[in-house]
Amino acid sequence: MSFIKVNRPKLKWYEHLYFPTLFGGLKITLGHAIRSVKSTTRGKKEMNSSGLGITMQYPETKWDEFLPDWYRGVPALVTDEQERERCVSCQLCEFICPPKAIRITPGEIEDGNEWAKVEKAPKEFDIDMTRCIYCGLCEEVCPEQAIYLRQDYSITGLSRKDLMHDKEKLYEIGGKRVGLVNKWNKLK
Amino acid sequence: MDAFFIISTLIKIVVITFLLLLPMIAYSVYAERRVSAIIQDRVGPNRVGFQGLLQPIADGIKFLLKEEFTPGHVRKGFFILAPILTMAPALITVAVIPFGSDIILNTGRTLALSIAQVEIGPLFIFAIASISVYGIAIAGWASNSKYAYFGSVRSAAQMISYEIALGLSIIPVLMLFGSFNLNDMINYQAEHGWLLLPISIGHEHGVTKEGLLTWFPMLIAFIIFTVSIFAETNRMPFDLPECETELVGGYHTEYSSMKFALFFLGEYAAMIVGSAVIVTIFLGGWSLPFGLSHTEFLSSGSIWAGLIHIGCFLAKLIGFIVFFIWVRWSIPRFRYDQLMKLGWVVFFELALVNVVITAVILYFLAR
């Protein structure tokens, strides 16, 4: 059997007295307190902290340059090089969305439009940012490479309405994204 | 009882309770949060005002504006009484604590810097402070909730146990001083040096034989007394009545808003008063160390001397509060049986032995 029996440590006589070890503990915390006050806390450099503790002083210092590429911020819709809105309102993101934050009203692209062959585009596309949990499942499920989680994370508003991202706002955040698969090309 | 006495007492009550003690309670909460943060490599509240100094005011406003919620299943009268019984004793005990040396006014009258000059200072403090156990016991019972009930039962048992050690530990000190008057105790220490620092250069003796011989029993008394005060105020490592990990919030689980705040502040008030008592008895109260207060200028009774002594007292008091906080964030909570064992088996006996030792020493010294 692969288990290791760990014996209780045998305490020395002065350890039984409790007081010496108590002062040992006080010494450790005092050491931390002194380093904090001297602004030399561990992690000052790596974590870009203020030095007064490892805490980042958020609005003054930000993590933006430390964000990894895979960081998941707000979901947003993107257009491609041809200025085409990539979303075809297949509603898979609406379906997968765990907190049901996405609500799409599908619509038809009229005849005569440059992209009439795509046939379908969202009439309305709302993401309720009070519900969104930034999980990224919408990005993962999207068959048209239309929705991406951006690096923006600071989404605030003074009313619930401010946090209802409509189609316009989503395209504003998303912007243009290049190098995507050009599925609806001339051959199609 | 003349007009001067009434007016001066009223002024002292207002100044000491409302301008000194209550802000001190509020800021000791702030200090607790900042010191704990510093110890734990964090920042703590630093947003409200410069370095977060207005945080206690913000907290106070928040407590006042929160919904005053009384659960339906509680005994309402007792439920309301409990926080009062916790807060009030802590404030009352402040009455006997001398904050500084007597000031001799221009009119020739002497102004004592304590609200009441009673002859039985420590006894008064113990008597009043032990009432606060009722607050906690009633809170737990009136809440009609198992967590609160457990918390209060633990608290009652704990406070009663440690009151014995508390009372016994101070007997050697009283034997040495031969008085119950806190002012007398301080005056003795001002002259002979603090109990824990029995060196006096202001006094002609320098280091006295008496001071040296009694130093060790006094140290033991100091340790027992201090630890018992920790237990009495339900502070870490003796905060079993609250014990978030087991009892949600302990005896104040069902409380909210200002009623909760009274419990919360009561704990800090008890801590401040406890610190003040320790400082007064063992660390010379308002007196400067090494008998310096016995010099001509400082013992003259001038206003300046009074202010210096008040500053000295507050410095010691704040130092002790910080020590309280420091201990809280360093030492883990005891197990309940360990707590009881420490109180009854270790401190009780140790205090008794200490009484005997001191008595023997004093007997030989008196010969």
Added chain:
Amino acid sequence: MNKLSTTSLPKDIAAEKGLVNIQIDGIWMQVPKGTRIIEACNLAKAQVPHYCYHEKLSSPGNCRMCLVQMGMPPRPAPGAEPTYDEQGYQEISWNPRPIISCANTVAENMGIKTQGELVEGCRKDVMEFLLINHPLDCPICDQAGECTLQEYSVEHGNAQSRFKETKIKKPKNVRIGERVRLDDERCVLCSRCIRFMDEVADDPVLGFAERGTHSKLTVHPDKLLNHNYSLNTVDICPVGALTSTDFRFQMRVWFLKQTPTIDTNCGHGINTTVWTRGNDIYRVTPRQNNAVNSCWMPDNYRLSFKKFKEELRLLEPSHKVTEAHQPIHWTKAFASINEQLGSANSENTALIVSASLTNEELYLAKILAEKLDIKILASVEHKQEEDNLLISSDANPNTLGLQLIFKLKTLYKKLGSIKTGIKSGAIKNLIVLGEDLTTIRGWDAELLGHLDCLISTHSLANSTAQASDYSLPVATAFENEGTMINLSGRLQKLNSAIQAPTNVKTHFQLLTSWLHSLEVNHLPTKPEALFIELSETYKALNGITYATLSDLGEPIIETNYQVPLLAKEEQRRKQGIIA
């Protein structure tokens, strides 16, 4: 091998009953002679994937998806006797090539394998061929979610396409009719729609043009797919080639909740499924019931849910004060009505009850008539043009229910006497439950103006409601629950797919509240509970409860009525077109 006595051989036992023995995936079973193999497999719970096969249509066998492996006993050598095993079956020798299961019928001692290397390989390859030119349209395709191509691709297909060449372009988004759009690229050429239009709708406007990979579905020149049954082609299309213009891009099917209910546009009571999301109806499709509507439904019935637009609905009870209608609270409305009717002579009061009410509601109407002592009862007969398929001449969905509850066969004929009564002034008060009287010939607002008090219930605003002293809003058939009896005497269940607006009651709730205000207090609050009372009262309903009544209904009354579409289907069955 023991040779068993001839009489006890399974083949002979089966033959006596007109059955044959067939082994499906190793298990022997008996099925009727002439059954298609695919149906026998369905009976054996061995589902065979298919596109072109449809049980109500002929089998051309052109999709090749239903390939199975078949085996028969070897033909004995001349003079040799067939040998039988212990159970009396002959040994099966398996055919190395697959056969299509939809166009072949079962035979004695036949063996079928719906699994195995051969069958699965065939399915995989058929799927690959079908998908060669299939566009990657799933994100924009309405069929996604109920597309057999998607399903079989997951079950039997390849994950990757090996096709490197350019896909063939075909017409997309073609309006081949008012209600149907065609996307030829998605078509798998199963010809179900062509056969439906030919065989069932009898309006052959669809066909294939060109050949090979360029084959495409199209409407015949100068023709359009405008037949009243055209949307059935959308239902049966296994892929997204035919889509409904009305439902197009409205909502993905996986969001929709399906409620089985019945259609209330005519006396047939066509079984339907109502597809809803939240409180919105997105589409109505037929639900298979071989005793009522087979698999089909006319387009105008399907789209009839569109007429209940929010802006046309009556949303609160109202009371006519001088000329204008004022909103009134339900309780006050009933109190006021009771006061007015109580002071009037019951001889002067008439009740017109619609045959579109459910049995439970009709029963409550009857109790109301008894309570108010109303002797003059009538109902309105609605006739419409029948189409010899699924539209009956009787537009009332519950004529038989009306006859059952009121036990009067002549309720329709009494309407004329009410009209004369109103004109002569003999009838002063009229209660109308669920009928717009002004649509009937000879009835107009002027006639209704003779009345002292007109109380009417409607879902939609109309001129009868306008003329009413009390206009009470009621729920539509999609918001209602109850039972109805169709023309062939079948008791069927109406279920609510959506919620009625807040201040709108169903006829059931309205009548129970009204009766409650008249101090009839024993009434249950749910149709289900009231139906127990009905089943005790009426012999035809004995022993039936909502729990025992299946979604397909139950025949309770003998009538000789036959749905014309079912008669035609029976004819085709006799001709051997369908099995």
